[in-house]
Amino acid sequence: xxxxxxxxxxxxxxxxxxxxxxxxxxxxxxxxxxxxxxxxxxxxxxxxxxxxxxxxxxxxxxxxxxxxxxxxxxxxxxxxxxxxxxxxxxxxxxxxxxxxxxxxxxxxxxxxxxxxxxxxxxxxxxxxxxxxxxxxxxxxxxxxxxxxxxxxxxxxxxxxxxxxxxxxxxxxxxxxxxxxxxxxxxxxxxxxxxxxxxxxxxxxxxxxxxxxxxxxxxxxxxxxxxxxxxxxxxxxxxxxxxxxxxxxxxxxxxxxxxxxxxxxxxxxxxxxxxxxxxxxxxxxxxxxxxxxxxxxxxxxxxxxxxxxxxxxxxxxxxxxxxxxxxxxxxxxxxxxxxxxxxxxxxxxxxxxxxxxxxxxxxxxxxxxxxxxxxxxxxxxxxxxxxxxxxxxxxxxxxxxxxxxxxxxx
Amino acid sequence: xxxxxxxxxxxxxxxxxxxxxxxxxxxxxxxxxxxxxxxxxxxxxxxxxxxxxxxxxxxxxxxxxxxxxxxxxxxxxxxxxxxxxxxxxxxxxxxxxxxxxxxxxxxxxxxxxxxxxxxxxxxxxxxxxxxxxxxxxxxxxxxxxxxxxxxxxxxxxxxxxxxxxxxxxxxxxxxxxxxxxxxxxxxxxxxxxxxxxxxxxxxxxxxxxxxxxxxxxxxxxxxxxxxxxxxxxxxxxxxxxxxxxxxxxxxxxxxxxxxxxxxxxxxxxxxxxxxxx
Numbered sequence: 001x002x003x004x005x006x007x008x009x010x011x012x013x014x015x016x017x018x019x020x021x022x023x024x025x026x027x028x029x030x031x032x033x034x035x036x037x038x039x040x041x042x043x044x045x046x047x048x049x050x051x052x053x054x055x056x057x058x059x060x061x062x063x064x065x066x067x068x069x070x071x072x073x074x075x076x077x078x079x080x081x082x083x084x085x086x087x088x089x090x091x092x093x094x095x096x097x098x099x100x101x102x103x104x105x106x107x108x109x110x111x112x113x114x115x116x117x118x119x120x121x122x123x124x125x126x127x128x129x130x131x132x133x134x135x136x137x138x139x140x141x142x143x144x145x146x147x148x149x150x151x152x153x154x155x156x157x158x159x160x161x162x163x164x165x166x167x168x169x170x171x172x173x174x175x176x177x178x179x180x181x182x183x184x185x186x187x188x189x190x191x192x193x194x195x196x197x198x199x200x201x202x203x204x205x206x207x208x209x210x211x212x213x214x215x216x217x218x219x220x221x222x223x224x225x226x227x228x229x230x231x232x233x234x235x236x237x238x239x240x241x242x243x244x245x246x247x248x249x250x251x252x253x254x255x256x257x258x259x260x261x262x263x264x265x266x267x268x269x270x271x272x273x274x275x276x277x278x279x280x281x282x283x284x285x286x287x288x289x290x291x292x293x294x295x296x297x298x299x300x301x302x303x304x305x306x307x308x309x310x311x312x313x314x315x316x317x318x319x320x321x322x323x324x325x326x327x328x329x330x331x332x333x334x335x336x337x338x339x340x341x342x343x344x345x346x347x348x349x350x351x352x353x354x355x356x357x358x359x360x361x362x363x364x365x366x367x368x369x370x371x372x373x374x375x376x377x378x379x380x381x382x383x384x385x386x387x388x389x390x391x392x393x394x395x396x397x398x399x400x401x402x403x404x405x406x407x408x409x
Numbered sequence: 410x411x412x413x414x415x416x417x418x419x420x421x422x423x424x425x426x427x428x429x430x431x432x433x434x435x436x437x438x439x440x441x442x443x444x445x446x447x448x449x450x451x452x453x454x455x456x457x458x459x460x461x462x463x464x465x466x467x468x469x470x471x472x473x474x475x476x477x478x479x480x481x482x483x484x485x486x487x488x489x490x491x492x493x494x495x496x497x498x499x500x501x502x503x504x505x506x507x508x509x510x511x512x513x514x515x516x517x518x519x520x521x522x523x524x525x526x527x528x529x530x531x532x533x534x535x536x537x538x539x540x541x542x543x544x545x546x547x548x549x550x551x552x553x554x555x556x557x558x559x560x561x562x563x564x565x566x567x568x569x570x571x572x573x574x575x576x577x578x579x580x581x582x583x584x585x586x587x588x589x590x591x592x593x594x595x596x597x598x599x600x601x602x603x604x605x606x607x608x609x610x611x612x613x614x615x616x617x618x619x620x621x622x623x624x625x626x627x628x629x630x631x632x633x634x635x636x637x638x639x640x641x642x643x644x645x646x647x648x649x650x651x652x653x654x655x656x657x658x659x660x661x662x663x664x665x666x667x668x669x670x671x672x673x674x675x676x677x678x679x680x681x682x683x684x685x686x
Contacts, residue, residue, distance in 0.1 A: 212538050213537075213538045213541075215538070216538030216539055216541070216542045217542055218538050218541045218542050218545065270534055270535055270537075271532055271533050271534055271535060272522050272524060272533040272534075272535060273533060275511075275515060275519075275522055275535060278508070278510060278511060278515075279508050279511065279515075279519055279520075281510065282508035282509055282510035282511055283506065283507065283508045283509065283510075285504075285506060286506035286507060286508050286519065287508070287519070287520070289502075289506050289520075290506075290519040290520025290521075291491075291520040291521070292519070292520050349510075350508070350509075350510035350511075351510050
């Protein structure tokens with residue numbers, strides 16, 4: 001096409017770095033540069049699962065995998081918001097405590113004030129969004145690094161959490177709608193129908209995208225490739241359904257997390273807002289000159305981070321059946337940020353996918369779950385998780401410096 | 410001495426009597442400038458001669474204290490960079506302002522993305538096929554050689570990046586393109602690539618203004634050379650009918666002294682090398 005026509009006329013075409021796209025050299029280079037992301041994480045996940053399965057044959061059972069799914073749902077939701085903030089090249093240190101605070105708001109409204117459970121959930125999420133808007137506005141209005149603003153938030157919202165919970169310090173959740181978020185499982189026909197719907201929707205979307213590309217006259221994947229992709233998604237979906245229904249069933253919580261990941265992945269890759277987030281994360285000055293409302297994008301992303309933190313906090317509370325003074329504390333924040341980073345989302349902005357929230361939560365959750373099965377103490381667990389995070393950050397930093405050596409940042 | 414301004418048609422972009430001062434510094438005084446459709450004008454001058462200020466007046470970043478701004482023969486009110494961009498003046502800055510993490514198509518349409526029709530419009534879904542198609546056509550029209558439209562811009566060579574930055578300025582129906590040092594920091598082959606692109610812009614009937622320190626490049630690609638010195642127009646030369654020595658003399662003010670032309674040119678060339686080095 002245009003490339004070949006140009007090559008004939010160019011006296012000295014610059015060689016494409018790394019050979020033709022899609023070639024093996026290119027694939028290896030991208031792998032080395034850490035830009036394959038998800039594939040590396042899946043390989044790491046397979047290694048982790050293999051090791052734990054060899055060490056303890058209960059690891060890869062349906063019962064344990066349902067537990068794992070429940071364990072990662074809440075933290076994964078928080079990580080979805082963290083990914084958005086990281087893509088912008090910012091950080092939000094308040095997401096952990098905001099998740100606890102918003103769950104507390106929901107719990108108090110529902111239990112002590114008798115609010116309708118759905119209204120209480122909406123209020124909790126809205127509180128998270130409002131906190132995000134506030135912090136984002138402070139960041140853009142005063143030009144203070146988000147690190148410092150959200151660090152202040154981390155301390156301040158901790159106080160708000162204690163104040164909301166009042167003297168008792170604990171609110172127990174009994175409403176079936178709220179406890180049902182983490183306590184509902186789909187099995188039998190329902191689970192299989194749900195799985196089939198997922199596969200059919202994916203197939204429709206894939207073939208529709210192909211049809212639109214052909215209509216516009218741009219290269220599109222062959223039907224075989226599209227069919228193979230659909231087949232891949234079908235296999236993964238039905239294997240997950242089969243494994244989970246063998247025990248309690250597919251948890252509603254993991255459906256919510258997957259839904260959120262798919263939604264935000266679509267927003268990031270396929271909408272103008274997402275494109276603007278990536279542009280600001282990649283080169284803020286370029287984005288500004290191109291007429292993007294950089295401040296508005298920033299505030300919107302912090303709002304999403306706050307709202308997703310609230311969603312995660314509500315899922316965690318539902319699983320615990322209570323909100324207490326420790327909600328949103330401990331290592332929740334650190335693991336929610338570590339997950340996406342382990343799964344390849346760059347701390348330097350502009351590079352990463354929303355799927356890293358789910359994959360990262362799976363890696364961290366698997367390590368934690370596997371070590372619990374092997375009865376390792378928390379000390380070992382934390383040290384191993386820390387080592388994995390460190391390795392991931394080193395990979396990210398070397399990829400960045402390698403790009404810089406090529407003359408680009 | 411061939412100081413000619415061949416105004417046979419209406420200039421596409423014309424400045425008349427433009428002055429601009431920053432505090433006590435008079436950056437531009439009474440400068441007249443014009444560029445026609447299908448013409449490449451080189452804008453040269455020593456550091457601090459006012460080249461950048463003049464280009465920033467053209468792109469609307471600086472508002473002149475006095476003078477008139479005409480586009481397509483009509484006087485225009487310019488109150489910011491959006492106005493020239495709106496009637497078709499695009500600027501490619503030296504730092505390119507590309508997003509290295511995005512692919513070629515995304516960079517070409519940054520800030521003016523195509524949106525899908527139908528219900529997807531509500532959530533501002535990107536119309537990727539439409540953008541990719543336009544991008545392919547644009548790159549084909551200007552014979553820009555890019556390995557893949559979906560490749561990350563950060564992985565590309567300097568010449569390719571410069572070409573993409575220029576191509577981006579063409580997406581919004583630009584009629585005049587202002588290029589700030591397009592060949593600085595490029596190797597020989599890549600410079601040739603970019604200069605070839607500048608020629609194709611001219612063939613497509615665009616008006617092009619090239620700021621450059623490199624007289625070899627200027628002579629290779631420009632039709633006219635506009636020399637600035639100390640904030641004033643020091644002369645306009647036909648590239649075909651003048652020599653680098655004359656241009657250097659005009660840049661350094663060697664003209665009009667008691668010294669001979671040859672001596673002036675020799676000194677100026679030495680100065681020029683010093684300045685360049």
